[in-house]
Amino acid sequence: MAGSLGEGHAQAGEGFVRGSGKGRFQGEPDPEAARFSRSVHFDKRLAKHDLEGSRAHATMLVQAGVLTRREAVAIRRGLDRLEREISSGKFRWKDSLEDVHMNLEAALTARVPAGAKLHTGRSRNDQVATDLRLWMREQVGGDILSIAALQKALVKLAEKNREVILPGYTHLQRAQPVLLAHHLLAYVEMLERDKGRLEDAVKRADVMPLGSGALAGSTLKLNREVTRKLLRFGKVSTNSMDAVADRDFLVEYLAAVALAGVHLSRLAEDLILFSSTEFGFVRFGERFTTGSSLMPQKKNPDMAELVRGKSGRLTGHLMALLTVLKGLPLTYNRDLQEDKECVFDAADTVRACWGVMAGAVTSLEVDVGACAYAASAPELLATDVADGLVEAGWAFRQAHQVVGAAVRRAEERGTRIDRLTREDWEGLAKGSGVVVEKVLGGSSALARVRKAMVARSGVVGAPSFVGVVRELRAWAKKLR
Numbered sequence: 001m002a003g004s005l006g007e008g009h010a011q012a013g014e015g016f017v018r019g020s021g022k023g024r025f026q027g028e029p030d031p032e033a034a035r036f037s038r039s040v041h042f043d044k045r046l047a048k049h050d051l052e053g054s055r056a057h058a059t060m061l062v063q064a065g066v067l068t069r070r071e072a073v074a075i076r077r078g079l080d081r082l083e084r085e086i087s088s089g090k091f092r093w094k095d096s097l098e099d100v101h102m103n104l105e106a107a108l109t110a111r112v113p114a115g116a117k118l119h120t121g122r123s124r125n126d127q128v129a130t131d132l133r134l135w136m137r138e139q140v141g142g143d144i145l146s147i148a149a150l151q152k153a154l155v156k157l158a159e160k161n162r163e164v165i166l167p168g169y170t171h172l173q174r175a176q177p178v179l180l181a182h183h184l185l186a187y188v189e190m191l192e193r194d195k196g197r198l199e200d201a202v203k204r205a206d207v208m209p210l211g212s213g214a215l216a217g218s219t220l221k222l223n224r225e226v227t228r229k230l231l232r233f234g235k236v237s238t239n240s241m242d243a244v245a246d247r248d249f250l251v252e253y254l255a256a257v258a259l260a261g262v263h264l265s266r267l268a269e270d271l272i273l274f275s276s277t278e279f280g281f282v283r284f285g286e287r288f289t290t291g292s293s294l295m296p297q298k299k300n301p302d303m304a305e306l307v308r309g310k311s312g313r314l315t316g317h318l319m320a321l322l323t324v325l326k327g328l329p330l331t332y333n334r335d336l337q338e339d340k341e342c343v344f345d346a347a348d349t350v351r352a353c354w355g356v357m358a359g360a361v362t363s364l365e366v367d368v369g370a371c372a373y374a375a376s377a378p379e380l381l382a383t384d385v386a387d388g389l390v391e392a393g394w395a396f397r398q399a400h401q402v403v404g405a406a407v408r409r410a411e412e413r414g415t416r417i418d419r420l421t422r423e424d425w426e427g428l429a430k431g432s433g434v435v436v437e438k439v440l441g442g443s444s445a446l447a448r449v450r451k452a453m454v455a456r457s458g459v460v461g462a463p464s465f466v467g468v469v470r471e472l473r474a475w476a477k478k479l480r
């Protein structure tokens with residue numbers, strides 16, 4: 001009978017390993033080669049998307065006159081059943097069937113004979129490219145939520161400590177006073193850009209490869225608009241060769257994730273430093289620290305350290321995929337199978353990092369006294385003194401010199417600049433004494449630095465009390 005495939009194919013057994021049934025091949029592949037090339041243990045993660053693609057493809061094949069309506073219904077039901085089996089853990093994955101695509105097709109065909117027609121006009125090459133794009137779209141949706149959860153944790157901590165002043169650092173040397181909330185919101189900004197990059201990657205990935213076949217489309221009349229709409233892609237690909245060879249979208253995902261990892265590592269590092277006895281600004285909740293097997297007194301910030309360390313892995317995955325793609329001739333090459341493990345591991349790793357960081361940040365306790373003490377160091381206001389001199393008519397370069405000389409004099413005397421007398425200042429620059437008093441004088445060191453934070457209110461983006469309140473409000477609204 002025309003179109004009959006014979007029994008052997010309907011069983012779709014081990015012979016499938018060679019991609020197109022036994023046809024071209026006589027025997028089984030070398031066991032080591034089979035083990036080496038199989039991917040089902042990791043690409044089964046694409047099952048849901050593979051099934052989604054297959055359902056759409058089946059619907060389209062009715063229009064193309066390849067499947068009857070009845071066959072398409074049977075196929076779709078069969079695919080639904082596979083999905084249920086997979087999610088309930090009942091599906092039996094067969095290593096001998098190499099990858100997710102072969103496993104699902106074989107299982108379908110074993111139950112629904114028309115399944116043998118499903119691969120018409122389709123190749124695993126356009127199939128896997130489609131699956132990965134669907135996967136990425138869903139993954140990024142969840143990523144955005146994870147990032148938002150971390151942002152919320154940071155905003156909450158900032159909100160709770162919105163009056164806390166601490167030294168800001170450049171070169172890891174005390175520079176100028178800032179608000180802890182401002183410091184934390186710096187990370188909220190970074191995380192927002194991370195979201196934007198992921199969203200951008202998804203936008204560019206919104207192109208459907210399905211219908212590109214192995215590399216050259218099909219001689220059958222495939223209406224790709226039908227599958228595009230069903231799979232909710234913005235466009236269909238316009239070059240079949242590019243469509244099956246392209247993994248740019250995964251590179252973009254990995255790049256966004258690598259940078260997200262770098263941001264996480266910086267946050268981790270700040271918190272590790274700040275939680276050390278040397279800084280003493282914050283304490284991690286016990287549940288996010290570990291002890292030492294040897295030193296009884298230790299409480300180590302291991303979660304933050306691991307987050308910092310895992311950023312290395314994320315960067316590595318980006319490099320791995322770029323290297324896989326470099327110099328690869330068109331179109332599909334099996335090298336491309338190497339995309340999945342790095343992408344999946346990166347996705348899981350960064351997701352775990354966002355999650356554990358959100359928990360660790362929520363667990364933080366701020367030592368307000370330690371922050372206030374550190375923030376009250378008078379050198380932090382050296383720039384404010386220079387600014388004061390500028391307001392009184394000095395050129396900034398001169399003002400800078402005067403204050404620099406004062407710092408040096410204080411150092412020579414083993415004291416601090418706020419202990420220099422008005423005469424000391426007058427000796428350095430006539431008329432400077434009064435100006436300096438305005439900045440460095442005042443009731444207490446803390447009152448002085450608080451005044452300095454108020455003085456920053458006029459500049460957008462500066463760490464003033466009003467500025468931070470405004471930012472906190474804006475973020476709370478945005479993240480709601």
Ligand code: ARG
Nearest residue numbers: 039099124125128334336337
């Ligand atoms: N497992 C393969 C991959 O991930 C699927 C595509 C295989 N295509 C092929 N022509 N061998 O790349």
